[in-house]
Amino acid sequence: MQLSDQKLGLYTDFYELTMAQGYLSCHKQNQQVCFDYYYRTNPYKGGFTVFAGLQDLLDMLSDFTFSESDIEYLSTQGFEPAFLDYLRGFRFKGRLFSVKEGEIVFPNEPLVRVEGNIIECQLIESLLLNILNFESLIATKAFRIKLIAGERLFADFGLRRAQGLGSIHASRAAVIGGASSTSNVLAAKLFNIPVSGTMAHSWVQSFDNELEAFRSYAKTHPDNTVLLVDTYDTLHSGVPNAIIVGHEMKAEGTRLKAIRLDSGDLAYLSKKARKMLDAAGLNDVQIIASNQLNEYVIKTLLRDQNAAIDGFGIGTELITGKDNAALDGVYKLSAIDSELKMKFSENTEKITLPGRKQVIRYLDEDGNFFRDGIILEEEDPDKVPKIYHRVYPEKNTDVAGHQKESLMELVFSEGKVLIARKSPQEIYRFLEQRSQQLPEEHKRFISPHIYKVGISEKLMSVRNALTTKLKTLHRDNK
Amino acid sequence: MQLSDQKLGLYTDFYELTMAQGYLSCHKQNQQVCFDYYYRTNPYKGGFTVFAGLQDLLDMLSDFTFSESDIEYLSTQGFEPAFLDYLRGFRFKGRLFSVKEGEIVFPNEPLVRVEGNIIECQLIESLLLNILNFESLIATKAFRIKLIAGERLFADFGLRRAQGLGSIHASRAAVIGGASSTSNVLAAKLFNIPVSGTMAHSWVQSFDNELEAFRSYAKTHPDNTVLLVDTYDTLHSGVPNAIIVGHEMKAEGTRLKAIRLDSGDLAYLSKKARKMLDAAGLNDVQIIASNQLNEYVIKTLLRDQNAAIDGFGIGTELITGKDNAALDGVYKLSAIDSELKMKFSENTEKITLPGRKQVIRYLDEDGNFFRDGIILEEEDPDKVPKIYHRVYPEKNTDVAGHQKESLMELVFSEGKVLIARKSPQEIYRFLEQRSQQLPEEHKRFISPHIYKVGISEKLMSVRNALTTKLKTLHRDNK
Secondary structure, eight states, X not given: OOOTTOOSTTSSBHHHHHHHHHHHHTTOTXXXXXXXXXXXXXXXXXSOEEOOOHHHHHHHHTTOOOOHHHHHXXXXXXXXXXXXXXXXXXXXXXXXXXXXXXXXXXXXSOSXXXXXXXXXXXXXXXXXXXXXXXXXXXXXXXXXXXXXXXXXXXXXXXXXXXXXXXXXXXXXXXXXXXXXXXXXXXXHHHHTOOBOOOOOHHHHHTSSSHHHHHHHHHHHOTTSOEXXXXXXXXXXXXXXXXXXXXXXXHHTTOOOOEEEEOSSOHHHHHHHHHHHHHHTTOXXXXXXXXSSOOHHHHHIIIIISOOOOOEEEEOHHHHHTTTTOOXXXXXXXXXXXXXXXXXXXXXXXXXOOOSOEEEEEEEOTTSOEEEEXXXXXXXXXXXXXXEEOSSOXXXXXXXXXXXXXXXXXXXXXXXXXXXXXXXXXXXXXXHHHHHTTXXXXXXXXXXXXXXXXXXOHHHHHHHXXXXXXXXXXXTTTO | OOXXXXXXXXXXXXXXXXXXXXXXXXXXXXXXXXXXXXOSSOGGGOSOEEOOOHHHHHHHHTTOOOOHXXXXXXXXXXXXXXXXXXXXXXXXXXXXXXXXXXXXXXXXXXXXXXXXXXHHHHHTHHHHHHHHHHHHHHHXXXXXXXXXXXXXXXXXXXXGGXXXXXXXXXXXXXXXXXXXXXXXXXXXXXXXXXXXXXXXXXXXXXXXXXXXXXXXXXXXXTTSOEEEOOSSOIIIIIHHXXXXXXXXXXXXXXXXXXXXXXXXXXXXXXXXXXXXXXXXXXXXOEEEEOSSOOXXXXXXXXXXXXXXXXXXXXXXXXXXXXXXXXXXXXXXXXXXXXXXXXOOOSSGGXXXXXXXXXXXXXXXTTSOEEEEEEEETTSOGGGOOEEEOSSOTTSEEEOTTOOEEEOOEEEEETTEEOSOOOOHHHHHHHHHHHHTTSOGGGTOSSSOOOOOEXXXXXXXXXXXXXXXXXXXXXXXXX
């Protein structure tokens, strides 16, 4: 497999191409459409999602073209010459409106609105979903861990268990969500994020004995000595040998930075190891823990067990977004030219909201998030007095007088990215600030309070009218 | 993010590089080592794993080099000039022994053995784990689905929910495990696998009404008309309109291939739709189902509910290997030069087997898999009369007289791949054949029978002797 020189036009589902060819055959290629990206369920049974992946999507859009080799491939798949000609010059020239990367968002509200001709908007669907769903999933997982880890640092150690090349965007998203560094060197280079790591068991095994292995590491890496102490016997060999090396380093004017526990009971071993290190005068040597960690294990280690752990290395569950594995984001047509569009589906929760929309976030008197409201783009937010439950309009909230923010802004137009590039660490700082506005009850792991997202009266009436019209139209076949 | 022109040398965990630099500083760079790749737990609580990813790993090894820009990046991370010089000329020149791609394998048996100098073997660890763990996870999921789907075809529809670029290898692995096609066009091109897909709801919505949408699709894609029938109302609009188009196509000498159900109760709707199609004389129009499918849902649809479904499109759960998200494969040092190596860890199941090893598969009188035995490479398989449980040697099995196969073969040496490239479909055919040798009780989804993997007496005694030696050595610190 060769990824080099591969353009991204083929990074799409086949049906996007068969539909695109169909639109061209039907002379619909100039229809101006609007698609919404949103998701339906917060991952991890949580109360929120961290929106991530926007910058990568924008970068990848500029590579979303078709090489001659791609065109040739498509011609072997039966696509017509006229359509292949169309693809030869293809570039996405539509507009993207988006909430900010790192924003805290909620189910069923549009996060990205894509406007352009029907072919370009259709072709980028799979790429958009692939990147935004995944990075949002991982950033959310990382931030849940950060909420528990607090001031303690945690590093992404997940490359070996990541889903193939998914590791690359996952490591970026982990930092957006609060990881302090990654072990994935390629991701660190590509996204300019801090990289970390020291030794594996194989280092220890490669020497005649553990003490010699520790000494050699301290000698070759005096600025970043973290000793892995569980190769043979943590408390009877690893920690005692680390203490010997800690003293030797002190004598030489360097410093043992930390030990790492990678198996066994991390609460028990960390407390024992802490005592041993302290008794040896090595109070400043930190204890790092790894091995199948997630936010729940870390919570019990720190809050129930008072484990003496100063930092974490987190692999599988962070980098794959376990137990979810995917955010259920979708991309739904909401307008063609001046006509509003929606779909019903057999499942009520899959019914979509028509029209070009904006999301308004209302704040309470302390500046905290109060409600989100989905309104039509054409509405003046100042003239939306109430927002309504999507299904039960008798549930509604007065939002007049509340401070408010429009969450979506224009980020891509005429082939150009309109927002400044931010590093994953900068995006994290924005997230951290937004998190302070999110009431605690939405951050709970178990049965978090549901954050309310309503719709304006106008959007509701437009939707209801369209529902009636479409139902009438499509029951004629009975 | 730019992946083009990016070499893969940095696709590694940072500690591989810090250790490699350490090995060089300690003048250990010519030590010849052996690492084993194996996993500990079958995914999905299943009875087996499908080994996949080998060809991709071999391809990526040839790209595992460091560009000047990589070297420059590493120099900003504090690596020393002598080590950077070493990396400039780096190429993996070691040897890989591996079981065949598509083989059915079991926990704790070596699947790949890597031999070479300590630096090269260490540096490729993360890449090897990343690719093999992930593709094996997905191929196994696909094959579980295939075991239930039987002759019915199923397509990978997962790109939009895949873990970022992980989608690319995932689609390949899905076909190795039995998927008939993928919707991911890039993966289809790169790996030469069948691609499929027709229309989304947006196609239907983009026309004034559903019937017009169906007609237009049939007209533009007469050879591959699959109509999505749930945009407005499956039974009162979608299926009746599909029937109209089916008749029109017949009259024109073309054929409606299938309808697709994507929401609602698939058992109920498929049976109703089947009746309607049959009553209209469209008995040859197939019914395809999608929407959050996995092997369990398919099993109950087909076996308990007698759903009238002819094929499936499977997304999220297939492409992410839900509920596992990762195979727990590891890469452990087992020898340096002539010295055997092992590690203990606090968790017994993490104790490793020392030495250069081979895996022997014993067959029963019907040619079915009977037991696997891990022996030392130096042993003559004909002279291994019994294999023993790893922990309880009183549990052992007579294997003399059984037909046997050596599972690992040399696949890479002196920079060259030694095995012929096979397509994912060819690998699937090998898997299918091996599956016929795997007794049914190991294929069960619930509490499958555990396939026994033992070790030879010689390996056991070598391990026991080394255990005693290392324990003595590392308890001196008490």
